Amino acid sequence: MRLNHLSAALLSAGLLAAASPSHAANSLVFCSEGSPAGFDNAQYTASTDNDAGQAIYNRLTEFEQGGTAVIPALATRWDISEDGLTYTFHLREGVKFHSNKTFTPSRDFNADDVLFTYNRMLDKDMPFRKAYPTEFPYFVGMSLDKNIASVEKTGPLTVVFKLRSVDAAFVQNIAMNFAAILSAEYAEQLLKAGKASDINQQPIGTGPFVFQRYQKDSQIRYKANPQYWAPEQVKIDQLIFSINTDASVRLQKLKKGECQVTINPRPADLEGLKKDPTLQVIEKPGYNLGYISYNIRHKPFDQLEVRQAMDMAVNKQAIIKAVYQESGQLAVNAMPPSQWSYDDTIKDAPYDPEKAKALLAKAGVKPGTEITLWAMPVQRPYNPNAKLMAEMLQADWAKIGFNVKIVSYEWGEYLKRTKNGEHDISLIGWTGDNGDPDNWLGTLYGCDAIGSNNYSMWCDPAYDALIKKAKTLNDREQRSVLYKQAQQLLKAQVPITPIAHSTVNQPLSVKVQGFQVSPFGRNQFTNVSVKD
Known part of the structure; x- marks a missing residue:
């Protein structure tokens, strides 16, 4: 024993x-x-x-x-x-x-x-x-x-x-x-x-x-x-x-001493918070990821070319500057760089709206196609302003021919409906739960996670075999080899577009x-x- x-x-x-x-x-x-x-x-x-x-x-x-x-x-x-x-x-x-x-x-x-x-x-x-x-x-x-x-x-x-x-x-x-x-x-x-x-x-x-x-x-x-x-x-x-x-209400209550701890301040409020002598702001690197999830069970997102087009039409740098301001770092992978087994060789496809339009034409997607983009109603460290992000994505995807309708619900209803796969595309994110790669690669993208946290409804047998094999090994290096293979496969299939990792304040x-x-x-x- x-x-x-x-x-x-x-x-x-x-x-x-x-x-x-x-x-x-x-x-x-x-x-x-x-x-x-x-x-x-x-x-x-x-x-x-x-x-x-x-x-x-x-x-x-x-x-x-x-x-x-x-x-x-x-x-x-x-x-x-x-x-x-x-x-x-x-x-x-x-x-x-x-x-x-x-x-x-x-x-x-x-x-x-x-x-x-x-x-x-x-x-x-x-x-x-x-x-x-x-x-x-x-x-x-x-x-x-x-x-x-x-x-x-x-x-x-x-x-x-x-x-x-x-x-x-x-x-x-x-x-x-x-x-x-x-x-x-x-x-x-x-x-x-x-x-x-x-x-x-x-x-x-x-x-x-x-x-x-x-x-x-x-x-x-x-x-x-x-x-x-x-x-x-x-x-x-x-x-x-x-x-x-309302983040502004939480901020005012904190300043008045009506609460002693609050959550998820708006990036624009951070400078004022840090200058207030009655307050302290603890800053930590974020163990999180904000991302776009494509529901592959809804047409036309069942086609890889369409997901590739959506991905390369996203102006990530503009989103990070406007939404995250000084607290966001570009994300290219399906989990944060601080997670062991992270594959730092993975790179994003270049931002290229013209190539995206060509891919959509090849896939038979007509200009003016209507799609829904679901935006979270709450702030999270991994997404401090989903409404603004959705509006920017709406503009990005309009440039390649999509008519994007933004949808939102109360948070509990939002999660319930996205887990049921009612969305076309959803804004979502994750903060790690236990320090293990499986909490990202299995919990968010594995076949068994469909109906829970796999909002893309993506199930790839080869990917699933890799992550399940990795869980059965105790040797970290051996697990990392398999997890890196899984990350490469996931990146190639584009069930998600990673946007940012944020600093937690x-x-x-x-x-x-x-x-x-x-x-x-x-x-x-x-x-x-x-x-x-």
Whole structure:
């Protein structure tokens, strides 16, 4: 057996040691940009939804705050068999679930909760899954539904996962938000009461904050968990999400002290934010990608020549200058340069509208052909102004003969409809979740990700074979060889046009201490305090 020693090292260093509660009598208001669709993180991929659930739950493994290293959480340690197919997780003792008006746990967290959490995603015939049918896009998109052969308990605090094939990123994958551990006891109570869907609207977890109430388009309120298993990490009594879709409103609230942390400032506002003595702006290189996705199931985008024409007609430099301003870097590949296995030999096709028109003529596309371009309604680090970008693309593609209609929806509806493939072309993007190349190349462009995060609906058997083979290898160099081959193939087939990687700028009050910018774009409030 290969023992994971990280947990022991962290415990000995005091990083995970329990301490006496140190809840300061204060509140923190986070100006968020949108209303979550719900709090059952397994259902969602958007950061708005993940942020809303981040405070409530724990996972077996988690990422260190502000970093990419995996650390113990509800599992204190884990063993991996020599063949890489069996993972044995040793669970933390004495962890308490939250209570609410209708539920008070009768026991501590144990292996049954892990089994419920994963079997709900694995087994479509599970009674709870039948009572509350839903989809699990990350779980399916990463092929975990196919690769996890079984999840069994060998004791009240020991769980064994058996895989069908080696997954080099398995421990990282289950550190992601979708793998939040739910209460089997709470689920059983909801099932008996005929209220299974309440697991999404009245969440119960083991996390640092307890859900109190949610008013759509207004606010979410949480309170500190007085029984949290790492009490030294909880330093505020009240956590409030103030929901504001308008970036200018969020900015004004931050300046007035009505919120202490905000999200996604407009590039034009950064200079003023940095000069304000009451504020601080944390700047980090972006682990993200903003891109155009062509739905190859819609004509004429099923033709490679058409996608090539669209790609070479995009004036990327003009878009980056206008949309990203000083915070954007040209993207030519399907993931950011900071991701290991990135192929830096890949180059863009030259900007060439005349050649693009020739390709369209060869493909039989008539001038004046109408197409839809879907523009995100929200700001993201990877796309701070989708409306402006869409207008610029509309003009670019008009030059080669397309009549482009810009479409948008509320964010949750936008994601739902694009995942269903209703768009011709969509503006979308991604911030990496776990530091592994598969989180880009598999999660966004693999065949199994159609219906979840593969917005181009592109499925290439040769590409899929490469990325799936790479996941079964533990040697990073061998994996990189396969991933680079996959990147070359994807670039040649043009299911997407990469636009930009952006620098992340995180504005917050100078009174906030301990906040760290996540490379994965998550907003986490453990170890965060607000000084008087």
